[in-house]
Amino acid sequence: xxxxIIAAGVLLVVLNLVPVTGWARAVLFALPYLIIGYDxxxxxxxxxxxxxxxxxxFLMAVASLGAFAIAVADGKGDFxxxxxxxxxxxxxxxxxxxxxxxxxxxxxxxxxxxxxxASIIREDGSVEQVDPDEVPAGSLIxxxxxxxxxxxxxxxxxxxxxxxxALTGESLPREVFPGDEVISGSINLSGRLKVRTSxxxxxxxxxxxxxxxxxxxxxxSRSENFIxxxxxxxxxxxxxxxxxxxxxxxxxxxxAGNAPMWGDWIYRALTFLVISCxxxxxxxxxxxxxxxxxxxxxxxxxxxxxxxxEALSKVDTVVFDKxxxxxxxxxxxxxxxxxxxxxxxxxxxxxHAESPSSHPISKSIQRAYGYSIEQGRIRDVQEIPGQGICxxxxxxxxxxxxxxLMAARGIAFHSCHSTGTIVHIGIDGxxxxxIVISDRVKDTSAAAVKGLKANGIRKTVMLTGDADKVGxxxxxxxxxxxxxTELLPAGKVEKAEQLLSHQEKGHTLAFVGDGINDAPVLxxxxxxxxxxxxxxxxxxxxxxxxxxxxDPAKIPLAVRIARKCMGIVYTNIAFAIGxxxxxMVLGALGIANMWLAVxxxxxxxxxxxxxxxxxxxxxxxxx
Amino acid sequence: xxxxxxxxxxxxNCANKMETAANKxxxxxxxxxxxxxxxxxxxFEEGADPKTVMPEVLKACKKVESDCDISF
Numbered sequence: 001x002x003x004x005i006i007a008a009g010v011l012l013v014v015l016n017l018v019p020v021t022g023w024a025r026a027v028l029f030a031l032p033y034l035i036i037g038y039d040x041x042x043x044x045x046x047x048x049x050x051x052x053x054x055x056x057x058f059l060m061a062v063a064s065l066g067a068f069a070i071a072v073a074d075g076k077g078d079f080x081x082x083x084x085x086x087x088x089x090x091x092x093x094x095x096x097x098x099x100x101x102x103x104x105x106x107x108x109x110x111x112x113x114x115x116x117x118a119s120i121i122r123e124d125g126s127v128e129q130v131d132p133d134e135v136p137a138g139s140l141i142x143x144x145x146x147x148x149x150x151x152x153x154x155x156x157x158x159x160x161x162x163x164x165x166a167l168t169g170e171s172l173p174r175e176v177f178p179g180d181e182v183i184s185g186s187i188n189l190s191g192r193l194k195v196r197t198s199x200x201x202x203x204x205x206x207x208x209x210x211x212x213x214x215x216x217x218x219x220x221s222r223s224e225n226f227i228x229x230x231x232x233x234x235x236x237x238x239x240x241x242x243x244x245x246x247x248x249x250x251x252x253x254x255x256a257g258n259a260p261m262w263g264d265w266i267y268r269a270l271t272f273l274v275i276s277c278x279x280x281x282x283x284x285x286x287x288x289x290x291x292x293x294x295x296x297x298x299x300x301x302x303x304x305x306x307x308x309x310e311a312l313s314k315v316d317t318v319v320f321d322k323x324x325x326x327x328x329x330x331x332x333x334x335x336x337x338x339x340x341x342x343x344x345x346x347x348x349x350x351x352h353a354e355s356p357s358s359h360p361i362s363k364s365i366q367r368a369y370g371y372s373i374e375q376g377r378i379r380d381v382q383e384i385p386g387q388g389i390c391x392x393x394x395x396x397x398x399x400x401x402x403x404x405l406m407a408a409r410g411i412a413f414h415s416c417h418s419t420g421t422i423v424h425i426g427i428d429g430x431x432x433x434x435i436v437i438s439d440r441v442k443d444t445s446a447a448a449v450k451g452l453k454a455n456g457i458r459k460t461v462m463l464t465g466d467a468d469k470v471g472x473x474x475x476x477x478x479x480x481x482x483x484x485t486e487l488l489p490a491g492k493v494e495k496a497e498q499l500l501s502h503q504e505k506g507h508t509l510a511f512v513g514d515g516i517n518d519a520p521v522l523x524x525x526x527x528x529x530x531x532x533x534x535x536x537x538x539x540x541x542x543x544x545x546x547x548x549x550x551d552p553a554k555i556p557l558a559v560r561i562a563r564k565c566m567g568i569v570y571t572n573i574a575f576a577i578g579x580x581x582x583x584m585v586l587g588a589l590g591i592a593n594m595w596l597a598v599x600x601x602x603x604x605x606x607x608x609x610x611x612x613x614x615x616x617x618x619x620x621x622x623x
Numbered sequence: 624x625x626x627x628x629x630x631x632x633x634x635x636n637c638a639n640k641m642e643t644a645a646n647k648x649x650x651x652x653x654x655x656x657x658x659x660x661x662x663x664x665x666x667f668e669e670g671a672d673p674k675t676v677m678p679e680v681l682k683a684c685k686k687v688e689s690d691c692d693i694s695f
Binding site: 043046050093097100282286290 | 633634636639658661686687689690
């Protein structure tokens with residue numbers, strides 16, 4: 001292609017120096033014209049044959065052939081314009097494909113997490129390279145330094161450091177030891193690891209992420225749909241306008257008794273056609289969104305579609321879940337109060353009773369117990385949402401939960417003054433004291449809330465199922481505007497709906513949660529943002545945006561990326577349409593010639609592409 | 624049923640045209656084309672066989688954009 005452009009360009013310059021006139025000149029100039037434009041002419045012809053009129057090939061073919069014909073007809077022999085139209089159009093196309101190729105490459109390199117093979121260790125100890133798809137869950141695989149971990153699992157043998165930057169954007173390598181969970185897509189930097197797979201490849205994190213990224217264009221933004229719809233009416237309209245421009249004025253002046261000036265008006269109509277080509281819009285808008293999504297994913301922010309990018313740019317209320325989102329969610333037992341029996345025994349009983357639950361609170365009690373749970377000692381487990389757990393351990397009926405559970409069971413309890421989550425324990429209907437569990441606020445939470453405010457977020461809200469005292473303390477520490485505490489999962493949905501109904505038009509509400517039990521709220525909010533989504537399937541399913549690491553500071557960053565991307569898209573729309581309309585008017589009045597027309601088409605296209613690519617780059621630091 | 628195919632097409636507008644064309648093929652419930660990743664996601668109607676539908680999709684796409692290709 002580049003060769004054709006150069007060849008046609010050189011030929012054009014040379015031919016201008018050759019003093020040939022008349023038909024011979026036309027034939028000579030046809031040479032560079034065909035070199036550069038034969039495929040366009042061919043495509044246009046094919047299009048006409050198949051009834052696909054009015055695409056850009058057709059526009060270009062008609063405009064350049066027309067210019068050629070006028071040059072032949074008026075006898076002055078200025079064929080430069082006809083060739084130049086094709087030449088510049090092709091240059092623009094080349095530029096477009098290079099730009100698209102480049103950004104496609106830079107983004108696919110970012111998302112280059114698909115493992116090519118897995119080394120499975122057979123029972124006899126031999127190692128075999130197989131397709132990741134063929135590894136059943138529970139197999140033992142070997143990962144050498146420099147290789148990607150192909151499938152989610154746990155380390156069985158060996159330790160090393162993992163580069164998770166492709167997944168989370170976190171550049172610091174993570175050290176892993178036997179027993180640790182490893183996520184597919186991370187790169188093993190040092191040490192041979194033997195990993196026991198916990199899922200199949202199709203269910204692994206890497207497949208889920210690739211699927212999410214590859215399908216991200218299936219949800220198109222309103223701006224994108226606008227452009228598609230726009231192009232559909234636009235081309236026929238400008239073609240009819242051009243036709244009218246070519247025919248009506250000469251006919252009118254004929255009727256009026258003046259010279260019709262056919263050549264002049266046809267030239268103007270052709271100029272009009274060249275200007276009107278909608279390439280700049282149809283190329284740069286999707287490219288802008290793609291670059292925005294790509295830039296975000298490089299930061300570990302996966303956005304499921306450009307519609308969510310658009311919605312995120314209009315966000316003015318951000319609702320947070322507390323546990324696991326603003327706080328670390330890794331609870332620690334901070335104290336045991338009012339316990340009439342041995343504290344160790346209390347923890348042991350509580351750990352067993354809570355063991356079937358995956359709630360962070362029960363995990364922390366199990367950690368405090370420190371020994372493995374004997375499943376045989378537990379029976380009749382009953383989880384009561386928003387209250388706690390009842391179970392029979394060692395024949396004793398254990399109730400572990402909040403004050404509401406105690407009240408429901410008719411157990412008299414002591415309220416606690418400490419800040420933290422309180423788990424009251426009842427044994428056989430008698431109060432056995434309470435365990436104080438405290439959670440720590442994430443280091444970046446306060447900065448994230450501040451960053452959101454700096455980016456013009458009007459209101460921040462925190463919803464939590466936790467005790468009022470704890471919730472308010474955290475909200476105060478982080479300077480969150482509103483806080484609603486002691487909510488059951490259903491209550492969170494209700495609150496979110498209430499907040500949604502108070503939203504002003506044109507502004508959106510985002511809900512940020514860790515996805516463990518927030519799925520209904522995530523899907524109800526305008527934008528559901530799941531944090532630490534790795535490994536939590538429900539979160540990836542329900543959320544619109546997945547933040548791959550646990551860092552709340554990514555939320556203001558995501559908002560900034562969205563705003564920047566939308567800004568670029570709107571600039572491109574306004575710029576392209578603006579320049580085109582002005583040039584079209586100038587062309588119709590006969591002020592603009594073919595050269596300006598070529599700029600209005602190709603020049604605008606190139607500028608819009610360059611502008612769109614800006615969306616790929618994310619400025620660091622909090623504005 | 625949903626399936627993803629690799630496609631080859633060289634302009635964003637052509638990809639849009641393919642999408643519109645593919646959506647009109649019998650047996651296709653919905654189709655989206657991602658120009659940037661060069662992927663086509665096709666959701667088939669109940670009981671439609673991708674093996675018989677996809678050649679029709681390709682035919683429809685070829686009609687609007689002769690330079691395109693779908694690997695299936």
